[in-house]
Amino acid sequence: MNSEKVIFGFFILLALTLNFGFFIGDIDNIAHHNVYELFAALVVSLIATVLKFGDRTHLGAIFLATSLVADLQLLMAALIWGYAAHISPAGMDTEATVAVVSFSGGALLANIVSVILLVAETMTVRR
Amino acid sequence: MPDIFYVLLRRMRAPLIVLILMYAVSVLGFTLIPGQDAEGQPWHMSFFHALYVVSYTASTIGFGEIPYAFTEAQRLWMVFVIHLTVIGWLYSIGSLLTVLQDPAFRRLRTEYAFQRSVKRLRTPFYLVCGYGDTGGILVKALADEGIKSVVIDRDENRINELELNDYIRRPLGLLADAAKPAVLEMAGITHNYCVGIIALTDSDQTNQMVALSAYLLNPDLRVLARVESAEAGANIRSFGKNEVIDPFETFAGRLAMAIHSPGMYTLFTWMTGVPHEVLREPLFPEPGVWILSGYGRFGKALCRHLQQAGIQMQVIETDPVRTNAPPGTIAGSGVEASTLLDAGLKRAVGIIAGTDNDANNLSILMTARELKPDIFMVARQNQRDNGIIFDKANFNLIMKRGDVVAHKIFALLRTPLISHFLEAVKARDDDWANLLVSRILGVTTDEVPYLWEIKINKTRTPALYKGCLAHGVTLRDLLRDPRKREAQLPVIPLLLKRQEQVMVLPDADTGLAVSDRLLMCASYPTSHDMQWATQNENVLHYLLTGQETSGGDVWRRLLRYC
Numbered sequence: 001m002n003s004e005k006v007i008f009g010f011f012i013l014l015a016l017t018l019n020f021g022f023f024i025g026d027i028d029n030i031a032h033h034n035v036y037e038l039f040a041a042l043v044v045s046l047i048a049t050v051l052k053f054g055d056r057t058h059l060g061a062i063f064l065a066t067s068l069v070a071d072l073q074l075l076m077a078a079l080i081w082g083y084a085a086h087i088s089p090a091g092m093d094t095e096a097t098v099a100v101v102s103f104s105g106g107a108l109l110a111n112i113v114s115v116i117l118l119v120a121e122t123m124t125v126r127r
Numbered sequence: 128m129p130d131i132f133y134v135l136l137r138r139m140r141a142p143l144i145v146l147i148l149m150y151a152v153s154v155l156g157f158t159l160i161p162g163q164d165a166e167g168q169p170w171h172m173s174f175f176h177a178l179y180v181v182s183y184t185a186s187t188i189g190f191g192e193i194p195y196a197f198t199e200a201q202r203l204w205m206v207f208v209i210h211l212t213v214i215g216w217l218y219s220i221g222s223l224l225t226v227l228q229d230p231a232f233r234r235l236r237t238e239y240a241f242q243r244s245v246k247r248l249r250t251p252f253y254l255v256c257g258y259g260d261t262g263g264i265l266v267k268a269l270a271d272e273g274i275k276s277v278v279i280d281r282d283e284n285r286i287n288e289l290e291l292n293d294y295i296r297r298p299l300g301l302l303a304d305a306a307k308p309a310v311l312e313m314a315g316i317t318h319n320y321c322v323g324i325i326a327l328t329d330s331d332q333t334n335q336m337v338a339l340s341a342y343l344l345n346p347d348l349r350v351l352a353r354v355e356s357a358e359a360g361a362n363i364r365s366f367g368k369n370e371v372i373d374p375f376e377t378f379a380g381r382l383a384m385a386i387h388s389p390g391m392y393t394l395f396t397w398m399t400g401v402p403h404e405v406l407r408e409p410l411f412p413e414p415g416v417w418i419l420s421g422y423g424r425f426g427k428a429l430c431r432h433l434q435q436a437g438i439q440m441q442v443i444e445t446d447p448v449r450t451n452a453p454p455g456t457i458a459g460s461g462v463e464a465s466t467l468l469d470a471g472l473k474r475a476v477g478i479i480a481g482t483d484n485d486a487n488n489l490s491i492l493m494t495a496r497e498l499k500p501d502i503f504m505v506a507r508q509n510q511r512d513n514g515i516i517f518d519k520a521n522f523n524l525i526m527k528r529g530d531v532v533a534h535k536i537f538a539l540l541r542t543p544l545i546s547h548f549l550e551a552v553k554a555r556d557d558d559w560a561n562l563l564v565s566r567i568l569g570v571t572t573d574e575v576p577y578l579w580e581i582k583i584n585k586t587r588t589p590a591l592y593k594g595c596l597a598h599g600v601t602l603r604d605l606l607r608d609p610r611k612r613e614a615q616l617p618v619i620p621l622l623l624k625r626q627e628q629v630m631v632l633p634d635a636d637t638g639l640a641v642s643d644r645l646l647m648c649a650s651y652p653t654s655h656d657m658q659w660a661t662q663n664e665n666v667l668h669y670l671l672t673g674q675e676t677s678g679g680d681v682w683r684r685l686l687r688y689c
Contacts, residue, residue, distance in 0.1 A: 036158075039174055043151040050144050054137025056130075082175040 011048040012118050015070065016111040018044055023104050030097045035081070038104065042074045045107070048114075059121055066114040073107035131232075131239045138226045142219035149215035153181040153208040160204050164195050185212035238313065241301045245315040248299075250275055253540065254314055254321055255298075256305035256337050257328035258285045260511045260529030261353065261374070261536075265325065268401040268537045270294035277314050277321075279305045281328075306336040308344065316344050323349035325536060331359040342367040351536055355424070370539065374532045375424045382505065382526050383432030386412055386477065390560035394552065397567060398545055399538035400575030402651065409564060410524060412503045415476030416441060420461035420491050422450045425507065426481050441470045461491040464498060477503035477523075485513045492522055542580040544646040548622045551631045563619075563632075570617035570649050577651040578621070581605075581661055583643045588661035595641050600671065602645075603635040607670045609660050616653055622646040 018041035025032025049067040052060065077100045084096035157177035164170040172180070176194065183190045184205070197205065226232055252275040255262050262278065266289070269276050276298045280286055289300040303310040305328055315321050324341045326334035334352045341350045350369040354360040360371045385392040393409040417433065419426055422444040430440055430453070443461040444452045459466035461480070472478070478495045480488035485508060492504045504522040508514065517525050538545045552560065567576050585592050594600045602623075608614040623633040624644040630637070639645075647657065660666045669675055 035174060036155075039151075039155065039158075043147060046147045047144055050140055050147065053140050053143075054133050056133050078174070082173075085173060086175050 008051055009118060011044060011051055012111075012114050015041065015045045015048045016108070016115050019070070019074070019104060019108045019111050023101060023108050025101075027101045028094045028098050030092055033097070033101055033104075038074070038078060038081070038100075041104070041107070042071075042078055045070050045074055045111070059117065063114065063117055066110045066117065070107040070110040070114070073103050073110065077101075077103035077107070131235050134232060134235060135226060138232075139223065142222040145215055146219050149211055150178075150181060150185070153185070153211060154178050156204045156208065157181065157201070160198075160200050162195060162198050162201050170195065181208060181212070184208055185216065187213070238301070241299060242313050244299055245277060245313070245318065248275060248277075248315065248318065248320055251320050251322045252277055252315070252318075254311070254316060254324040255279070256311075256324070256326045256333070257353075258282075258289055258300070259327065259329065260527075261533045262325075262327045263288075263511070264401070264529055264533035265327070265536055266298050267292075267294065268533065269540070270296045270298060271402055272541070274540075275299075277301075279303055279310060279314050281305075304333075306330075306333040308336075308340040311337065311340050312344065316341060316348065321345070321348060323351065323540065325540075326350070326352040327536075328353075331356055335359055335363055338363045338369050339366070342369075351539065353532065372532060372536060374528060375428050377535055378526065378528050378531045379425055379428030380432055381531050382479070382481075382507075383429055383436065385410070385505070385524060385526075386417065386433060386479075387436035387438055388557040388560065390557040390564055391552070391555075393564050394560045394567075395549060396534075397564070397575055398549060398578065399534040401534060401537060402575070402577060404575040406571065406573055406575055409561075412523070413476045415439075416471065416474055418443065418467070418470050418472060418475045418478040418495075420444075420478070420480050420488075421482035421507075422447070422452045422456065423481075423483060425483070426450075429479070429481060441475065443467075443470050460487060462487055462494060464494055467491075467495055467498060472498055472502070475499075475502065477505060479505040479507070481505075481507045483507075483509055485509050485517075489516065489520060492520065541578070542646065544580050544622055544624060544644060545578060547624060547629055548631065548646055551622070551629055566619055567648060570619055570653070572650050574651070576648045577654050578646060578648050579654050579658075581645040581647060581657075583639060583641050583645075590664040590667040591639070591661040592641060593664065594667050594671065595639050598671070600639045600667075601635070602633060602637045602639060604667075604670050605639065605657070605660065606635065607660075609656055609666045609670060612670055612673055616649070616656055618647055618649040618653055618657060620645055621648050 022033055022037040022041055049071055052064045052067050080099050084092045154177045157172045158174055162170045255266055255276050255278045258278050258280040266276050275296050278289055278298050278300045281304050283302055286300045286302045326337040328334055331354050338350050338352050341348045352363050352371055353374055354371050363369050363371050389411050416439045418441045420443040422442050433440055442452055442456040444450055444456050445460050447456040447458050457470045480491040482488055488506050492506055495502055505524045506522045508517045508525050508527045511529055583591050606615050606618055608616050620633055623630040660670055
């Protein structure tokens with residue numbers, strides 16, 4: 001057992017599960033989406049990105065790319081939330097909620113790809 | 128992405144994760160801890176506010192308690208956040224600096240920068256392995272001529288020296304072992320603009336390896352290698368079309384020439400001179416017996432050359448048995464007066480201090496001068512750094528090994544016509560050389576004559592090319608002054624090469640043909656005047672007919688109809 005692989009797999013999977021947890025629920029109902037969950041998803045996603053730094057293989061490059069996509073999507077979701085709650089006169093309305101949740105949905109897709117890659121890599125290593 | 132970037136990212140993993148976690152924990156803490164608003168109502172900080180507070184706290188700006196005054200619980204958390212973030216930043220920045228300062232990382236960085244600048248080269252360049260005496264002179268000569276070079280050397284001091292020198296075309300230097308093919312590849316051996324590789328390291332082994340790598344990696348590349356042993360030389364010659372230079376043989380051959388045919392020596396020195404070098408007056412030693420001190424590899428080669436020319440030699444050697452010195456050799460170092468007198472200094476016309484020790488060479492000649500002030504003194508200078516005292520000692524001839532070898536290579540690199548010319552004149556006698564030397568003296572200033580090649584082709588000399596095709600141009604036309612055609616430019620055409628035929632000092636009435644190659648000799652400014660005529664149709668037209676024309680296409684057509 002390789003502790004580095006454990007940590008790596010843990011963060012990638014955690015990024016996916018947190019993301020999923022935030023995404024699930026009615027797309028226009030803010031009560032179904034927890035702000036702490038979004039925060040946790042963003043932080044874990046950032047850590048997963050840093051963990052993927054410095055891998056020179058082709059797979060490593062794809063890993064990094066998917067992670068960067070997820071970061072970008074979650075960051076956009078967080079920014080929209082922040083803008084709607086604090087700056088926009090309309091406040092956290094349906095429109096803003098839909099935007100936040102759909103952005104996190106995009107990040108979810110990227111995280112799924114990441115996990116698929118992880119599984120594929122694991123399958124090729126027969127040890 | 129380059130390697131260096133990956134290394135930096137991998138080393139920065141831990142500090143970056145620490146930073147992310149530190150911010151995450153601090154922000155989360157502020158959102159969870161209950162506060163009070165201005166009216167004393169319970170209030171929770173949003174993520175937006177929490178990030179704002181943590182950002183100005185972590186960067187030590189400290190705006191205060193925003194938007195409402197903190198509760199005691201929030202202040203307690205603030206104390207924790209302040210210490211956490213300061214330590215976190217110190218650690219991250221410290222790690223970044225450690226990585227950047229790391230010797231291995233720095234080497235990687237310089238290698239990467241070197242590799243990138245080599246890749247960006249868009250002018251022809253030479254790859255020089257070994258930046259010693261010879262390499263230094265060669266690189267400087269190339270730089271003065273406007274040719275870029277890439278230098279590899281194993282000695283850090285030499286690479287530093289290279290970087291401190293202010294050349295017009297700054298050579299690129301890399302601290303590495305030229306014997307490694309990967310290093311050569313990094314230095315651009317397979318680069319499109321690499322025109323040649325010159326192996327000048329002290330070790331024959333390395334030079335062989337360089338020649339071999341060049342042959343396998345880039346077979347069309349021109350290879351010049353410095354080789355001390357005959358076996359290594361034969362080995363390098365056996366593959367590819369490599370050129371080999373034996374420093375002892377070259378040096379001894381040139382010195383012997385200085386003694387037995389001074390005119391030819393002067394001619395050779397000028398032909399292989401570095402541009403803008405100050406001209407030295409020709410020397411004429413008298414015939415007679417010569418004393419040679421030192422019978423090492425250099426001494427042996429010199430003896431052989433001088434004996435071929437029929438000059439009598441008296442050898443002085445410290446260890447005649449081990450060096451296998453000729454019979455009649457005087458044992459001793461030559462620095463004492465008695466040894467020199469035993470060797471017959473009073474009868475000799477000249478003395479050559481040819482040991483590999485500069486201090487001994489100096490003291491031999493100083494002693495000889497005390498005993499016989501009018502003797503012709505030839506010094507062998509081994510180290511470039513000793514140049515100041517050798518110059519001050521005022522000997523008749525100072526032979527610097529680095530100079531001789533570097534100049535020979537430089538001449539080979541500049542244009543192959545110079546070596547054709549030197550090869551062709553070897554058969555002539557010294558009087559012929561003297562005559563040519565005095566002709567050259569007439570056309571140059573106080574600098575070594577400037578040599579250049581004129582190749583009649585479409586791209587380099589368009590005007591001359593068209594002229595040759597249309598109505599024929601003679602050498603005399605080309606030699607006319609573009610300002611006043613009745614006058615001749617002070618230029619000596621040294622050589623004309625037409626296919627395999629070589630004409631030394633071609634006649635002025637010789638007609639020129641397309642793809643002829645001419646070696647010209649004049650002062651540097653004059654060379655520009657002549658290049659003008661070869662490239663500008665109107666100037667050439669004036670030289671041929673004496674009529675001034677203006678260049679426009681329309682005007683030319685109008686003239687045709689008139």
